[in-house]
Amino acid sequence: MTDxxxxxxxxxxxxxxxxxxGEIADNAARKxxxxxxxxxxxxxxVGARIPGFIESAKGADENITIDGCxxxxxxxxxxxxxxxxxxxxxxxxxxxxxxxxVTAEAVKDICAKIMKTHQNADTGNCAPGSGCCxx
Amino acid sequence: MKLEILGTGCPKCKKLTExxxxxxxxxxxxxxxxxxxxxxxxxxxxxxxxxxLAIDGKVVVAGRIPSKEEIKKWLLENPTK
Numbered sequence: 001m002t003d004x005x006x007x008x009x010x011x012x013x014x015x016x017x018x019x020x021x022g023e024i025a026d027n028a029a030r031k032x033x034x035x036x037x038x039x040x041x042x043x044x045x046v047g048a049r050i051p052g053f054i055e056s057a058k059g060a061d062e063n064i065t066i067d068g069c070x071x072x073x074x075x076x077x078x079x080x081x082x083x084x085x086x087x088x089x090x091x092x093x094x095x096x097x098x099x100x101x102v103t104a105e106a107v108k109d110i111c112a113k114i115m116k117t118h119q120n121a122d123t124g125n126c127a128p129g130s131g132c133c134x135x
Numbered sequence: 136m137k138l139e140i141l142g143t144g145c146p147k148c149k150k151l152t153e154x155x156x157x158x159x160x161x162x163x164x165x166x167x168x169x170x171x172x173x174x175x176x177x178x179x180x181x182x183x184x185x186x187x188l189a190i191d192g193k194v195v196v197a198g199r200i201p202s203k204e205e206i207k208k209w210l211l212e213n214p215t216k
Contacts, residue, residue, distance in 0.1 A: 009184050009198060045181045052181025052194040059184050059198020 010038035011057060013046070013074045013085070014066040020100045021068030021090045027107040028114065029066050037115055038064060047077050057083045064088065066114070069097045086121065088114050136166040136215050137192070141177045142185035144170075151186045151200050158206040191215055 014029035015022050033040035043065075045053030057063050057078060063085040065074035075087040091097055093113055100106060138155050142148030152168060159166045171177055171189075180189060184198035188206070195201075195209045 011183055039183060041183045042181070050181040052187070052189075052197065053183070055187065055194050055197035056181065056183035059187075059196065 008062075009060045010062045010064060011060045012038040012040045012064045012066065013043040013078065014040070015043065015068055015072075015074040017068045017071075017073065019068055019097050020102050021095050021097050023068075023102045024095065024100065024106055024110060025066040025068045025074075025090055027102065028110045031107055031111050032114065035111070037111075037118075038062075043074050043077055046081060049081070054081045054083075057081065062086060064114075064118070066090070066110075068095075086118065088117070136164055136190065136210070136213060137169060138166050139169045139171050139189040139192075141171045141180060141182050141187035141189060141194075141197075143172055143174070143177075145186070147200055148186040151188060154200065154203060155188060155206055158203050159210055162207065162210055164210060 012029045012032055014025040016026040029040045032038055041056065042053060046057060063078055063083055065078060065085040065087050067074045067087065067089045069091050070089055072087065072089060075085055078085045090110060093110065095106070136159070138159060140148055140152045140155065142151070152170070156168055177185060177187070180187070180194050182194055182197050186200065187197035188195055188201070190209055190213050196205070
């Protein structure tokens with residue numbers, strides 16, 4: 001949980017889908033959370049319309065969705081409750097659905113790309129094709 | 136009516152407590168204020184950022200201090216008022 005006085009609240013929602021890219025999205029969100037890039041939270045809570053999750057999304061400084069594939073369930077789940085997240089889609093970042101082994105290396109690479117793209121987006125310099133919402 | 140203030144006790148949580156109390160009193164409502172300070176208890180509401188306010192168990196705001204007008208609206212919308 002993020003404390004109210006810490007500022008810069010960034011919540012991370014992976015799609016956690018059943019495909020390999022969904023698993024990588026989930027693992028990446030956990031790693032980003034452990035590395036203090038943001039705080040992973042439950043997309044299912046938003047989907048279930050649990051008020052605490054919805055209000056947390058609305059009150060966060062930024063919401064980041066990590067989707068495995070272009071169906072973009074995580075992004076759309078947040079949009080359904082009126083929240084526009086910064087969106088990352090792994091298949092738009094070089095991974096192939098159904099053909100990507102879930103390895104620590106793959107997760108690490110995706111985390112690095114997300115952090116780099118996010119940094120660029122912060123400076124208004126979003127990398128093309130990165131899946132970042134500012135493009 | 137139960138007004139729960141979810142937060143670990145920082146100045147924003149205290150401000151929200153004061154505002155909620157003040158607003159409910161002005162409306163002449165019968166209420167009790169409950170402070171939820173344990174992180175696990177707060178997370179059981181799905182709240183990821185504090186301060187948060189729950190009215191009769193339903194979280195109405197998280198991560199910011201709402202205006203008095205907003206609190207008034209939520210209190211009046213509550214079916215148990």
